[in-house]
Amino acid sequence: MVKIKLPDGSIKEFEIGIKASEIAKSISEGLFRNSIGAKINGELKDLDTAIEEDSEVSIITLKDDDAPKIYRHTVAHIMAQAVMRIYDNVKVAIGPTIENGFYYDFDLEEKISEDDFEKIESEMKKIVKEDIPIKRSIVSKDSAKELFKDQPYKLELIDSINDENVSIYKQGDFIDLCRGPHMPSTKFIKHFKLLSVSGAYWKGDENNKMLQRIYATAFTKKNELDEHLHLLEEAKKRDHRKLGPQLGLFTIDTDVAPGMPFFLERGTIALNEMKQVSREIHEKYGYFEVETPQIMNVNLWHQSGHWDHYQDNMFFTEKEDTEMAVKPMNCPGHIVIYNKDIKSYRDLPIRMFEFGKVHRYERSGVLHGLFRVRVFTQDDAHIFCTKDQIQDELIGVMDLIDELYSVFGFEYEAKLSTMPEDHMGDVETWDLAISALRTALEKSNTKFQINEGDGAFYGPKIDFYVTDSLGRKWQCATLQLDFQMPERFNMTYVNPDNEEIRPVMLHRAIFGSIERFFGILIESFAGAFPTWMSPEQVSIISVSEKYNDGATKFAKELKKHGIRVSLNISDSTVGYKIREEQMKKIPYMIVFGEKELSSDFINIRTRENNNVDNIKVEDFINTLKDEIKSRKLKLSY
Incomplete structure (x- = not known):
């Protein structure tokens, strides 16, 4: 029993x-x-x-939290079965579940487009209606190879499995190599939607064949599916790759510099505001700012360990018979600064901060707007401290994260990543570092999960995930505890007994990539930034040429108070000028006419289409200055 x-x-x-x-x-x-x-x-x-x-x-x-994992896995098989019924000579690859959905990769001669989704979904509904039992079997690898003799991708997967036997699932006329689990029958499936189709290299290797990947979603309840589809539509409208160029924030020229954004005037203003708030908070927490070279001798990267662990993602150049590397990370440069003179225990902790631009090679197929680029700026800092100072410094970083993220209204959670297989240093040191990070998370009451084996090669890390206005989670800040770099670079400080001791090194970035964080903000705010961050804070539109001088004078008055102004005194109609300014998502708009010229009162129109009449100019300026200074997230009017 x-x-x-x-x-x-x-x-x-x-x-x-x-x-x-x-x-x-x-x-x-x-x-x-x-x-x-x-x-x-x-x-x-x-x-x-x-x-x-x-x-x-x-x-x-179907009511349980774990149901979607089983449910979506089964829908993926149903979709693959439908594709194989509709098209000839289909070679199936893999079909894993992902967050809120799944995908399946296919190799077939006919090109699938979104116009084909209706017939694929129709066939999927037939399969559901057929109430096909789904049965798991354990078979030998030789038997599996016979079953999949016409499926080259499955054969390759079978060869990569170390066990003598493999798990397969039979679903009527469809068989798949799969660990499971699955629903007992197709009849349980009700709510799904095919979303998109794209190219995907087999195993993510651009040297392999390009397959067709169909993305889809599925939910156990119709209202959850409808809500998710609504969020996807909203996210599509907010796509930073579309809004960024539309709003004159940035552009990417794939011929000139693939994966390397050009920030335009309006975008640069917003980025500078992000940097300014970061600088203010870092100064408050006792950091000083430095700047390190973009290109440094490859010997530095050999010493740091990046050469052994990261060289495939680095850019190199050579002059005067000296090989140089474009920096992919800022930490070695900060170590050089630390080592330039002798440090005493009285000097520690040292908190060194940089807006460091780094270059990392990413395959062209994975580049994605500001989210996946080849050059980006980190608000990178390194803290050098004693072992006794570790806990206070870790908690100080978490307090800084909390303060900076609150400026943007972001809630967040964390993941603690432990020792990877490819690591430097001994297990005992790693265990100490992991324990220190865990303790700091618990003391700061930060909600966190364990992410086994995903630490950096030199130490464990905490990754922080912000939640945007659509409920999506984005990994941004990272905090890493490092006992290895001080050893490799022979870093020391002199303790009270006049002994040379190794400091501990904390790596951390809060925005992570400023460019990526900016992309997240574009989508979260739908391009309508808070007033303090907005490239222009007030738009002034003259009713006609008669009021151009008055509108210009009023714009100068606002600028004297540090308010950024868009002045539109073109020959276009008022209606056209209003639409033109609305497209910029400027917080406040003032149509300047007779009333504004002849009195101290104005009418305000907000970008949220609220109209506020008869506001005294002085009151408007003071209110706006307070809104900007306090970095309010919502408009005052």
Whole structure:
């Protein structure tokens, strides 16, 4: 017999080999009818999984949090089956679940377009209606190769599996190589939508064949699907790659500099405002700012370990028989500054800060607006401290993150990444570093998860994820604890006993990439930045040529108070000029006519289409100056 512990804490005994579905049936007929999978000792499994030992078991229904993982995995198979029914000679590759959906890669002669989605979805609905049982089997690799003899990508995957046997799933006339788990039948699937199709290299290698990847989403409830599709439409409208050029913020010339954005006048103003708030907060927390060279001798990168771990992502140049590297990171440059003179324990902690521009090679196929680029600016800092100062410094960084993110109204959470396989240093040192980071997270009451094996090669790290106005999460800040670099660069400080001691090094960036953070802000604010960050804060439009001089004089008055102004005194109609200025998403608009010329009162129109009449000019200026100085997120009017 086996003892099964259920979610309510009760323990029941069953015969060895009992299936999860039979446990569901023993609990209630209703649970059995609605069950789609099981969690056995914390792992998601199929309902027909046989249980051979004492276990904790919970039955999964469509209402459970784990249901979407099983649900979407099954819909991916249904989509692949539909594609194979519709098209000839389809070679299937992989079809994993991703956040809020899944994709599947196909190799076929006919090009699939979004116009084909209706017929694919129609065939998927047929498969659902057919109520096809989904069955898992364990077969030998030789048997699997026979089953997939016409599927080269599956054969390649089979060869990469170390076990003697493999797991396959049969769904009517469709068979797939898969670990699972899956629903017991296609009938449970109801709500799905195909979203897009794009090219994707097999295994992400541009030397391999380009496949066709269909992205899709699926939810267990219709209202959740509808809400998700609405968010996708909203995100499409806010796409920074579209809004950025439209608003005159940035442009990317793929012929001249692929993956390297050109920031235009309006974008540069907004970026400078981001840098200014960062500078103010860093000064408050005791940092000093430095600047390091873009290109440095490759010997530095050998010493830092980047050559061994990162050279494929670096750019190189050579002059006067000396090989140089364009910096991919700022840390070695900061170490050079630290090592320029002897440090005492009284000097520590040293908090060194830089807006450091770095270059990293990314394949052209993965470049994506400001989110994936080859050059970007980090608000990078390194803290050099004693071991006794680690906790205070870690918590200080988290306080700084909290203060900076609150300026933009972002909530955030964290992931603690532990030692990767490709690491420097011994396990004991890594364990100490991981423990220090965990303790700091707990002391600062920061919500976090563990991300096993994803630390940097020189130390564990904490990644911070902000949540934007659409509920999407973005990894931005990072905090890394490093015992390795001080050793490699022979960094020391003199302690009270006149002994040379190694400092500890903290790597951290808060925006992460300023350009990427800017892209996130464009999408989160839909291009309508808070007034303090807006390239122009007030738009003044003259009613006609008669009022051009007055409008110009009024614009100069606002500029004297540090307010950024867009002045439109063109010969166009008032209606056209208003539409032209509205396109810039400027917070406040003033149409300057007879009233504005002959009195101290103005009418204001906000970009949110609120009209506020008879505001005294002095009151408007003071209110606006306060709004800008306090960096309010919402408009005052």
